[in-house]
Every structure is written in structure tokens, then in C-alpha cells.
Amino acid sequence: MTPRTSPAPYFPGHGDDRYHVGHYDLALDYKVGPNRLTGVARLTAVATAPLDTLTLDLYGLRAGRTLVDGKNARHLQRGAKLHVTVPGGMTAGREFTVEIHYSGSPRPVPSHWGGLGWEQLDDGVLVAGQPIGAPSWFPCNDRPGDKATYRIAVTTASPYHVICNGRPAGTRRAASTTTWVYEENTPMATYLASVQIGRYQVEEVGGTTPQVLAYPRHLAARVRRDFGRQGQMLAAFARIFGPYPFASYTVVVTDDELDIPVEAQGMSVFGANHVDGRRGSERLVAHELAHQWFGNSLTLAAWNDIWLHEGFATYAEWLWSESCGEEPAGAHAERWHRRLTAAPRDFALAAPGPHQIFDDRVYRRGALTLHALRRVLGDAAFFALLREWTAANRHGTVTTCGFTTLAARHAGRPLEAFFTAWLHDHLLPPLP
Numbered sequence: 001m002t003p004r005t006s007p008a009p010y011f012p013g014h015g016d017d018r019y020h021v022g023h024y025d026l027a028l029d030y031k032v033g034p035n036r037l038t039g040v041a042r043l044t045a046v047a048t049a050p051l052d053t054l055t056l057d058l059y060g061l062r063a064g065r066t067l068v069d070g071k072n073a074r075h076l077q078r079g080a081k082l083h084v085t086v087p088g089g090m091t092a093g094r095e096f097t098v099e100i101h102y103s104g105s106p107r108p109v110p111s112h113w114g115g116l117g118w119e120q121l122d123d124g125v126l127v128a129g130q131p132i133g134a135p136s137w138f139p140c141n142d143r144p145g146d147k148a149t150y151r152i153a154v155t156t157a158s159p160y161h162v163i164c165n166g167r168p169a170g171t172r173r174a175a176s177t178t179t180w181v182y183e184e185n186t187p188m189a190t191y192l193a194s195v196q197i198g199r200y201q202v203e204e205v206g207g208t209t210p211q212v213l214a215y216p217r218h219l220a221a222r223v224r225r226d227f228g229r230q231g232q233m234l235a236a237f238a239r240i241f242g243p244y245p246f247a248s249y250t251v252v253v254t255d256d257e258l259d260i261p262v263e264a265q266g267m268s269v270f271g272a273n274h275v276d277g278r279r280g281s282e283r284l285v286a287h288e289l290a291h292q293w294f295g296n297s298l299t300l301a302a303w304n305d306i307w308l309h310e311g312f313a314t315y316a317e318w319l320w321s322e323s324c325g326e327e328p329a330g331a332h333a334e335r336w337h338r339r340l341t342a343a344p345r346d347f348a349l350a351a352p353g354p355h356q357i358f359d360d361r362v363y364r365r366g367a368l369t370l371h372a373l374r375r376v377l378g379d380a381a382f383f384a385l386l387r388e389w390t391a392a393n394r395h396g397t398v399t400t401c402g403f404t405t406l407a408a409r410h411a412g413r414p415l416e417a418f419f420t421a422w423l424h425d426h427l428l429p430p431l432p
């Protein structure tokens with residue numbers, strides 16, 4: 001279909017497309033009580049344009065010694081931007097390292113949705129970076145299309161358990177502290193990088209993809225019951241969407257209550273209020289798990305394409321319901337179509353506007369669009385499309401245009417009118 005002109009970036013203050021970060025090496029020392037963070041970030045990057053200043057995102061923390069390619073470099077902090085002077089400048093294509101020593105009391109980045117990023121819990125920390133919270137804890141190129149690998153080492157008081165993205169790569173105990181090291185070798189967007197600190201009991205449950213549950217001891221029975229079907233769910237999604245994209249999946253349940261669960265790469269974080277011992281939030285268990293494919297492996301390059309995450313994760317809830325013999329996806333679709341018909345229609349799904357990217361209507365209309373597409377293509381072509389979509393873009397970045405083009409190929413004919421109606425018009429089309 002004809003690509004639409006992309007809307008202006010939703011968070012123009014974040015990220016710099018003149019360089020690409022390939023790897024973040026973060027060494028953090030954190031004191032839970034006083035909320036004191038000392039960090040060293042070593043970024044390996046490549047310039048994609050000539051640079052005499054390197055601009056990073058860093059919020060509320062003070063940068064100290066800064067080095068480019070091992071040599072001291074001058075820096076200037078203004079607002080949430082850290083400008084590092086590149087001695088002698090840099091040509092496009094040049095690889096370089098930048099090392100930033102920084103410290104302070106991390107606090108969430110203020111936003112339309114409240115504070116984002118590093119957040120103190122009653123007794124620990126969670127990171128909820130989506131969409132622009134990453135600069136609250138490390139200097140970064142904060143744009144979702146700039147994926148990198150990570151090594152994250154966190155030193156904190158020994159009673160706490162630390163969970164980050166990726167594979168555990170060892171712990172080291174000192175007198176009263178423990179250093180936890182994690183390596184994420186699969187490219188990851190900044191907003192999906194995460195540190196969870198708490199007094200957690202950690203349990204590994206089997207399956208071809210290892211699943212880890214971390215929770216406060218007193219919630220053990222509820223957590224085991226509520227996540228009891230997650231292995232089955234993972235197998236169902238792997239059949240429907242293609243192989244699970246990461247090495248493992250960790251669920252953290254905090255002792256605090258959370259408004260909504262939080263997604264991170266290879267990880268989801270739920271609040272104590274999301275576990276009731278009766279699988280009352282299983283819909284959310286499915287939703288967060290599905291984000292590992294849609295959001296984390298396949299990540300938008302621009303936030304206006306949020307339906308590629310939330311529409312798919314919401315449709316996954318309906319598919320889970322269908323695959324475990326409960327209500328079929330079609331029944332969910334009919335019900336939500338009726339509800340959305342009565343709701344205000346003041347945005348286009350593929351460009352909802354920066355303040356509406358987490359609007360429930362984006363989630364539901366996104367899922368409805370997929371169900372409508374399924375009816376147009378038929379099950380065989382629709383599910384083949386989903387599997388090709390996840391395989392072709394595994395660990396990459398995606399756009400709406402990329403999806404509609406692939407869908408038309410699976411349909412064997414143009415779908416321009418269909419996608420214009422569902423993605424670009426405000427009016428809700430009838431379900432085919």
C-alpha cells in the first residue's frame with residue numbers, strides 16, 4: 001500500500017540518529033535506602049554522520065569524568081541532554097567508545113503518564129522504561145530503533161536479589177554487598193533495558209524455554225497458581241507466532257501494587273495486585289508474554305506505530321482465550337467492536353498522537369484490525385503472515401508499512417482500501 005507520510009517524531013527530545021550504539025556496558029553501584037546510584041557506562045558506537053559533539057540522554061544524574069576512545073573529553077549537561085565534545089571530530093562510519101562516570105539519586109522521567117524509568121519501591125527498585133524512561137538510570141541514545149547488546153552489573157546490599165535482562169553471568173559477594181552480572185546478547189531497545197531489585201524468592205520452572213518466577217515469599221502460592229499455565233501459553237504462542245525469541249522469560253512480581261504490568265526484554269513485571277491465586281489476571285499474563293514477540297523482538301522504529309505492539313499483544317489475549325477452549329477470538333472481536341463503535345473516534349490507529357499511544361482504544365482497535373485481517377485472508381494465510389512477520393523481523397525494527405506490504409503479499413492482492421479504513425481513517429469500519 002502507499003506509505004503515508006510519517007508523523008513527526010513523538011518524543012523529539014529523545015535520541016540522536018547521527019550515531020548508533022552497538023553495546024552498552026553498565027557497571028552500577030546502588031544503595032537502596034538512600035537511593036544513591038554511582039555508575040560507569042561504556043558505550044561502543046558508530047557514527048552515522050560527521051560528529052563534533054555526541055549527544056546522549058541522561059536525566060537527573062550528574063555526569064563526571066567522560067572519555068572518548070579512552071581520552072578525556074569535555075562535556076556539558078543541559079536539561080536531560082549530555083553533550084560530549086569529540087576531540088578532533090568524527091567522520092561517518094567511524095567506530096568509537098564513550099565512557100561516562102555518573103552519579104546521583106535516580107528519579108523517574110516526568111511524562112504525560114507520570115514518572116517513567118527508575119522507580120523506588122517500598123523496599124527495592126523497578127525500572128519501567130516505556131517509552132522514554134531509560135535516561136533515568138543510564139546515559140543512552142534513547143530511540144527505540146537503536147538496538148544494542150548489553151552487559152549490566154549491579155552491586156547492592158546482599159539481602160537483595162537483582163534481575164536484569166539476559167543471561168545471568170555470575171555473582172560476586174563482598175563483605176556486605178553482592179554484584180550481579182547479566183548479559184543480553186540479543187539487540188535490545190533502551191526502553192526495554194531493566195533492573196529489578198527486591199527481596200525475591202526465585203524459582204525456575206521447566207520447559208524448552210526456561211521460565212523464571214521471582215516474587216516475595218508470601219505470594220508464592222498465588223504466583224504459582226496464577227502463572228501455572230504460562231508454559232502452556234508459551235508453547236501455544238510459539239506455535240502461532242513462531243519460536244519464542246529470547247533465551248528465557250522471567251516474571252517478577254513486586255510486593256508493591258502496580259497500575260499495569262511492565263514489559264522488558266525477556267522479562268515482565270507484575271504488581272502484587274495482579275496475583276489473586278485465581279488467575280484473575282491471566283489475560284495480562286498472555287498480553288505481557290506476547291510482547292516478547294511484538295514489541296521486544298519486533299520493535300517499532302517510531303512510536304506512532306505502537307499498534308504493532310499493543311494491537312498484537314491484545315489480539316494474543318484473544319488467541320490465548322481461543323486456544324485454551326474459552327471464548328473464541330471472534331466473540332472478543334464482536335464485543336469490542338460494539339464497544340468501540342460507541343466510543344469517541346478522534347484518532348487514526350497508525351498515528352494516534354503522542355498522548356494516546358497507551359489509550360485502550362489503540363489496543364482494542366489494533367486487535368480488531370488483526371481479526372478483520374484474519375477474516376479477509378482466512379486462517380491459513382493469516383497465521384502464515386504472522387509467522388513470516390516475526391521470522392523476517394526477528395530482533396529487528398518494524399513499521400506499519402512493512403506489515404501492510406507483507407500482508408498484501410500473503411493476500412495475493414492489494415489491501416490498500418482495507419488498511420486505509422482500519423489504520424488511517426478515524427471511523428471504525430464494520431468487521432468483515
Ligand SMILES: [Zn+2]
Pocket residue numbers: 287291309310313
Ligand atoms: Zn501492552
